[in-house]
Amino acid sequence: xxxxxxxxxxxxxxxxxxxxxxxxxxxxxxxxxxxxxxxxxxxxxxxxxxxxxxxxxxxxxxxxxxxxxxxxxxxxxxxxxxxxxxxxxxxxxxxxxxxxxxxxxxxxxxxxxxxxxxxxxxxxxxxxxxxxxxxxxxxxxxxxxxxxxxxxxxxxxxxxxxxxxxxxxxxxxxxxxxxxxxxxxxxxxxxxxxxxxxxxxxxxxxxxxxxxxxxxxxxxxxxxxxxxxxxxxxxxxxxxxxxxxxxxxxxxxxxxxxxxxxxxxxxx
Amino acid sequence: xxxxxxxxxxxxxxxxxxxxxxxxxxxxxxxxxxxxxxxxxxxxxxxxxxxxxxxxxxxxxxxxxxxxxxxxxxxxxxxxxxxxxxxxxxxxxxxxxxxxxxxxxxxxxxxxxxxxxxxxxxxxxxxxxxxxxxxxxxxxxxxxxxxxxxxxxxxxxxxxxxxxxxxxxxxxxxxxxxxxxxxxxxxxxxxxxxxxxxxxxxxxxxxxxxxxxxxxxxxxxxxxxxxxxxxxxxxxxxxxxxxxxxxxxxxxxxxxxxxxxxxxxxxx
Amino acid sequence: xxxxxxxxxxxxxxxxxxxxxxxxxxxxxxxxxxxxxxxxxxxxxxxxxxxxxxxxxxxxxxxxxxxxxxxxxxxxxxxxxxxxxxxxxxxxxxxxxxxxxxxxxxxxxxxxxxxxxxxxxxxxxxxxxxxxxxxxxxxxxxxxxxxxxxxxxxxxxxxxxxxxxxxxxxxxxxxxxxxxxxxxxxxxxxxxxxxxxxxxxxxxxxxxxxxxxxxxxxxxxxxxxxxxxxxxxxxxxxxxxxxxxxxxxxxxxxxxxxxxxxxxxxxx
Numbered sequence: 001x002x003x004x005x006x007x008x009x010x011x012x013x014x015x016x017x018x019x020x021x022x023x024x025x026x027x028x029x030x031x032x033x034x035x036x037x038x039x040x041x042x043x044x045x046x047x048x049x050x051x052x053x054x055x056x057x058x059x060x061x062x063x064x065x066x067x068x069x070x071x072x073x074x075x076x077x078x079x080x081x082x083x084x085x086x087x088x089x090x091x092x093x094x095x096x097x098x099x100x101x102x103x104x105x106x107x108x109x110x111x112x113x114x115x116x117x118x119x120x121x122x123x124x125x126x127x128x129x130x131x132x133x134x135x136x137x138x139x140x141x142x143x144x145x146x147x148x149x150x151x152x153x154x155x156x157x158x159x160x161x162x163x164x165x166x167x168x169x170x171x172x173x174x175x176x177x178x179x180x181x182x183x184x185x186x187x188x189x190x191x192x193x194x195x196x197x198x199x200x201x202x203x204x205x206x207x208x209x210x211x212x213x214x215x216x217x218x219x220x221x222x223x224x225x226x227x228x229x230x231x232x233x234x235x236x237x238x239x240x241x242x243x244x245x246x247x248x249x250x251x252x253x254x255x256x257x258x259x260x261x262x263x264x265x266x267x268x
Numbered sequence: 269x270x271x272x273x274x275x276x277x278x279x280x281x282x283x284x285x286x287x288x289x290x291x292x293x294x295x296x297x298x299x300x301x302x303x304x305x306x307x308x309x310x311x312x313x314x315x316x317x318x319x320x321x322x323x324x325x326x327x328x329x330x331x332x333x334x335x336x337x338x339x340x341x342x343x344x345x346x347x348x349x350x351x352x353x354x355x356x357x358x359x360x361x362x363x364x365x366x367x368x369x370x371x372x373x374x375x376x377x378x379x380x381x382x383x384x385x386x387x388x389x390x391x392x393x394x395x396x397x398x399x400x401x402x403x404x405x406x407x408x409x410x411x412x413x414x415x416x417x418x419x420x421x422x423x424x425x426x427x428x429x430x431x432x433x434x435x436x437x438x439x440x441x442x443x444x445x446x447x448x449x450x451x452x453x454x455x456x457x458x459x460x461x462x463x464x465x466x467x468x469x470x471x472x473x474x475x476x477x478x479x480x481x482x483x484x485x486x487x488x489x490x491x492x493x494x495x496x497x498x499x500x501x502x503x504x505x506x507x508x509x510x511x512x513x514x515x516x517x518x519x520x521x522x523x524x525x526x527x528x529x530x531x532x533x534x535x536x
Numbered sequence: 537x538x539x540x541x542x543x544x545x546x547x548x549x550x551x552x553x554x555x556x557x558x559x560x561x562x563x564x565x566x567x568x569x570x571x572x573x574x575x576x577x578x579x580x581x582x583x584x585x586x587x588x589x590x591x592x593x594x595x596x597x598x599x600x601x602x603x604x605x606x607x608x609x610x611x612x613x614x615x616x617x618x619x620x621x622x623x624x625x626x627x628x629x630x631x632x633x634x635x636x637x638x639x640x641x642x643x644x645x646x647x648x649x650x651x652x653x654x655x656x657x658x659x660x661x662x663x664x665x666x667x668x669x670x671x672x673x674x675x676x677x678x679x680x681x682x683x684x685x686x687x688x689x690x691x692x693x694x695x696x697x698x699x700x701x702x703x704x705x706x707x708x709x710x711x712x713x714x715x716x717x718x719x720x721x722x723x724x725x726x727x728x729x730x731x732x733x734x735x736x737x738x739x740x741x742x743x744x745x746x747x748x749x750x751x752x753x754x755x756x757x758x759x760x761x762x763x764x765x766x767x768x769x770x771x772x773x774x775x776x777x778x779x780x781x782x783x784x785x786x787x788x789x790x791x792x793x794x795x796x797x798x799x800x801x802x803x804x
Contacts, residue, residue, distance in 0.1 A: 020408045028566040028582050030296040030337075034462035039507055044462060045366065045408030046296050049339040052372035059369070059407060069566075071585040071609070073339070098581065101595070104588035139595060140556045140581030192787060194570035194580060238784025239575055248506025251460060288676045298564040298605075302730035307775055312730060313634065313676030314564050317607040320640035327637070327675060341607070516774025519728065 004262035007220035008255040010211050015041030019061030019209035021202065024048050024078050026068025026097060029195035033064070033202040039251040040224070042206040048074050053081040061209030063090055066198055067108055068097035068141070075108055082116035091119035091208040091217075095201040099123065100130035100138035113161050119214045121157065122166040122201040125150050132157035141197075143169075151180055151267060164214035166222065168200050173267075174218045181219045184263035185226025189246070192239040200225050223262045228253050230261065272530035275488035276523040278479050283309030287329030287477035289470065292316050292346050294336025294365060297463035301332070301470040307519040308492070310474040316342050321349040329477030331358055334466055335376055336365035336409070343376055350384035359387035359476040359485075363469040367391065368398035368406035381429050387482045389425065390434040390469040393418050400425035409465075411437075419448055419535060432482035434490065436468050441535075442486045449487045452531035453494025457514070460507040468493050491530045496521050498529065540798035543756035544791040546747050551577030555597030555745035557738065560584050560614050562604025562633060565731035569600070569738040575787040576760070578742040584610050589617040597745030599626055602734055603644055604633035604677070611644055618652035627655035627744040627753075631737040635659065636666035636674035649697050655750045657693065658702040658737040661686050668693035677733075679705075687716055687803060700750035702758065704736050709803075710754045717755045720799035721762025725782070728775040736761050759798045764789050766797065 020043045025033055030046055037044035047056045050073065057063055063085040065078045085092050096109045109131055112118070121128065126143030129136035134147025134156060146153055150173040154165040158177035166174045172183040190196040200222060207221035208214060228249035236242035288311045293301055298314055305312035315324045318341065325331050331353040333346045353360050364377045377399055380386070389396065394411030397404035402415025402424060414421055418441040426433040426445035434442045440451040458464040468490060475489035476482060496517035504510030556579045561569060566582055573580035583592045586609065593599050599621040601614045621628050632645045645667055648654070657664065662679030665672035670683030670692060682689055686709040690701040694713035702710045708719040726732040736758060743757035744750060764785035765778075772778035 018410075020410075022408070026582070027295050027563050028570050031299060031462060031567060034296050035507065038460060038462055043408050043410050045369070046294070046337050047366075047370070048337060049372060051340070052370040055370040055372070056408070069582050069584060072587070098583075101581070102583070102588035102591040104585060104591070140558070140579050140592070142554075142556075142579050192574060194567060194574055238787045239571065240780040240783035240787075244508040244512060244780060247508035251506045251508075286678075288678075290676070295563050299567060299730060302564050303775065306728060306730055311676050311678050313637070314562070314605050315634075315638070316605060317640060319608070320638040323638040323640070324676070512776040512780060515776035519774045519776075 003264040004259045007223050007262055008258040010207055010220050011224055013210040014206055017210060018043050020045055020059060021062050021064060021205045021209060022057050022060035023064040024074060024081055025064055025066035025198065028068060029198040032195045033199055035247060036199045036202050036250060037206060039247055040203060040206045042209065048077045050077050050080055053077045054084040057081040057084040057090065058088055060090055062205040063092045064202060064205045065092060065112060066095040066097060066201060067105055068198060070108055078112060079115055082112065086117050092116060093120045093122060093201055093205040093208060094118045095198055096121060096123045096127045096131060098138060098141045099127040100136060101140055106130060118163045119208060120164045120166055120204055120218050122204050124197060125153060125167050125169055128157050128165055128167050129153045132160060155180060164218060166204060166218040168197060168222065172222045174215050176215050179215055180267040181215055182265050182267050183219055183222045183226060185223050185230060187229035187233045189233055189236055189239065189242040190229050193243055219264050223264050224253055224258065227257060227261045231257065271532040272527045275491050275530055276526040278475055278488050279492055281478040282474055285478060286311050288313055288327060289330050289332060289473045289477060290325050290328035291332040292342060292349055293332055293334035293466065296336060297466040300463045301467055303515060304467045304470050304518060305474060307515055308471060308474045310477065316345045318345050318348055321345045322352040325349040325352040325358065326356055328358055330473040331360045332470060332473045333360060333380060334363040334365060334469060335373055336466060338376055346380060347383055350380065354385050360384060361388045361390060361469055361473040361476060362386045363466055364389060364391045364395045364399060366406060366409045367395040368404060369408055374398060386431045387476060388432045388434055388472055388486050390472050392465060393421060393435050393437055396425050396433055396435050397421045400428060423448060432486060434472060434486040436465060436490065440490045442483050444483050447483055448535040449483055450533050450535050451487055451490045451494060453491050453498060455497035455501045457501055457504055457507065457510040458497050461511055487532050491532050492521055492526065495525060495529045499525065539800040540795045543759050543798055544794040546743055546756050547760055549746040550742055553746060554579050556581055556595060557598050557600060557741045557745060558593050558596035559600040560610060560617055561600055561602035564604060565734040568731045569735055571783060572735040572738050572786060573742060575783055576739060576742045578745065584613045586613050586616055589613045590620040593617040593620040593626065594624055596626055598741040599628045600738060600741045601628060601648060602631040602633060602737060603641055604734060606644055614648060615651055618648065622653050628652060629656045629658060629737055629741040629744060630654045631734055632657060632659045632663045632667060634674060634677045635663040636672060637676055642666060654699045655744060656700045656702055656740055656754050658740050660733060661689060661703050661705055664693050664701055664703050665689045668696060691716060700754060702740060702754040704733060704758065708758045710751050712751050715751055716803040717751055718801050718803050719755055719758045719762060721759050721766060723765035723769045725769055725772055725775065725778040726765050729779055755800050759800050760789055760794065763793060763797045767793065
């Protein structure tokens with residue numbers, strides 16, 4: 001498979017078809033993830049009222065469930081939105097922000113994974129390791145330790161939940177339990193900003209709206225996301241000027257960039 | 269009327285009198301709209317607790333009600349704040365974000381329009397068309413189609429609700445049902461960022477705090493807002509560097525810029 | 537005491553130990569304060585669900601309680617988190633945003649001050665004056681007038697509440713009621729952006745996580761915060777380019793900058 005050419009074509013499809021990406025997400029990253037959605041070419045919407053999430057989800061191309069600042073009514077809305085998504089065949093991307101840091105977060109993830117059919121879980125190594133039952137430590141929303149290497153951890157959770165798992169880090173690992181793909185794009189500057197993990201989840205959702213295979217959607221999304229960071233890095237004088245350059249680069253990312261710079265490889 | 273000179277004088281009045289603009293708004297744009305308020309020279313405040321919105325509204329020069337991420341208690345707070353505003357003669361600016369996308373949003377707008385006396389509705393063409401009963405389609409928060417041309421749609425809703433309606437787009441249309449004014453300022457970059465519609469609503473509110481005529485307040489606000497975007501455009505390398513330049517330009521906007529660049533004309 | 541050398545060493549300690557700073561804060565500044573936490577070298581987390589705030593607070597190095605967009609359940613969460621912090625000896629930094637603007641805000645502050653042992657109150661002159669019982673006026677979140685000079689106002693509240701009080705302004709005043717320290721770093725650009733007061737509170741919290749004396753922690757935090765603003769100012773063409781430069785400067789701030797530019801002095 002020519003990953004770069006295919007990833008570039010998916011990005012073009014997002015830009016021409018402008019799928020709606022519905023977010024029930026945390027209050028830290030709402031603005032950032034809405035902008036990332038737009039810069040990739042998709043349309044963002046945020047809604048969390050139980051009165052409307054089913055209707056809003058029904059017209060979306062993908063649904064993001066992000067537990068970063070969860071509370072009772074928002075979780076209720078996630079379940080309602082998620083059931084609509086499942087009924088309509090709309091992919092759900094779950095971001096288990098801070099799973100393992102508190103019981104409430106871990107239990108909410110398990111509840112969502114039990115009641116809904118999730119397409120992709122996108123998290124850091126600690127979060128995924130804890131959800132996989134392999135142990136690990138998450139301090140706040142930061143991965144501190146895990147019960148194994150990323151490839152094994154991703155595979156374990158993917159097999160357990162029968163979904164695709166994307167662990168972002170120095171190298172991103174995507175696995176559906178059988179097939180595993182690695183993405184080597186990205187830049188250290190991403191770690192100096194809040195919400196870049198959540199934003200990568202949004203990218204996975206935008207690509208999932210136009211690509212049925214969740215491994216392919218995740219890999220191409222994370223390649224484009226990471227590549228934009230690489231393109232932006234030379235303009236950075238610090239995290240904020242990096243952020244400006246990164247968002248500009250996401251918007252300006254083109255086929256040539258991707259064909260030259262994408263670094264996806266099949267692991268198994 | 270010399271619109272440019274008058275608009276420039278209103279901006280100076282905002283900067284010298286620093287009116288308080290109270291927002292009950294969505295969680296995506298809180299930070300952006302607070303900054304836009306400040307950069308124009310007014311003072312922003314955000315509060316949504318039913319326990320305090322009446323008291324906070326009572327000291328404000330204008331009230332923004334924005335339904336972008338509404339929920340039950342926030343709507344309740346909007347009604348309470350709105351009644352105080354009406355009692356005190358404080359203008360209310362309604363942003364019907366996503367009206368038409370879900371029944372809950374459409375019905376909430378109708379409820380607010382019924383229970384409160386609204387000064388200005390600022391929305392996109394699809395949202396306004398749906399509220400006017402002319403049909404149309406809104407996907408998430410994006411206008412897809414409408415039941416007529418912007419001038420007719422604005423007039424229809426203005427007459428129906430006995431208020432001023434501002435539809436922003438390539439050309440902005442402001443109508444109170446009798447008098448219609450067009451603003452030709454603005455830039456395509458505004459469409460690449462989340463929350464610029466909401467921010468234009470905030471600008472209308474800041475101008476409404478110092479100008480009693482809602483058509484004049486809206487037109488001058490949208491002229492200044494659009495003009496800052498034009499001034500910023502040459503510095504843009506993408507949406508994020510545009511945003512930086514745009515906010516800088518709002519803050520730096522001066523009488524000479526407005527006298528040279530404002531493009532308001534009476535349509536009827 | 538060599539304030540500059542000591543302040544620089546505290547910043548190094550934050551960067552090497554990466555303390556977790558738990559925020560229950562307003563929806564306007566969540567993204568900004570998370571980034572400021574990261575740029576200083578600490579780890580931010582935001583959580584407000586009553587189900588998890590105790591557990592999240594228990595692993596934090598400091599707790600920020602910011603009432604900028606308070607509501608019933610968030611106040612309840614603040615009390616629960618605060619009690620855990622007190623039990624564990626974790627410093628609480630209170631930001632009384634808009635105290636005095638509404639009764640609800642003033643009463644909530646008094647409740648938090650009564651039920652919890654607060655380490656530092658960081659506010660503007662009007663807010664602190666009102667909490668001290670000295671009168672004053674706060675319009676929205678802006679200090680309009682106060683019942684005395686900053687030094688006296690800070691001392692009064694510090695003695696009354698048996699805590700440290702930091703009033704930020706042209707010159708920052710920090711007092712525990714006995715000892716008073718002044719910080720002369722900062723820049724006028726900070727007043728053109730929303731949330732810079734809240735962000736300075738976050739800085740105080742990050743320093744409080746690594747320094748037990750609240751006067752020292754506050755003074756060194758506000759010195760670093762203000763110094764980054766001074767370093768950024770020459771790059772500003774307006775508030776937004778200032779913000780970018782300021783965040784970059786916070787991240788890049790080093791020992792030499794602090795030794796050359798810090799301006800703390802003991803007042804009494």
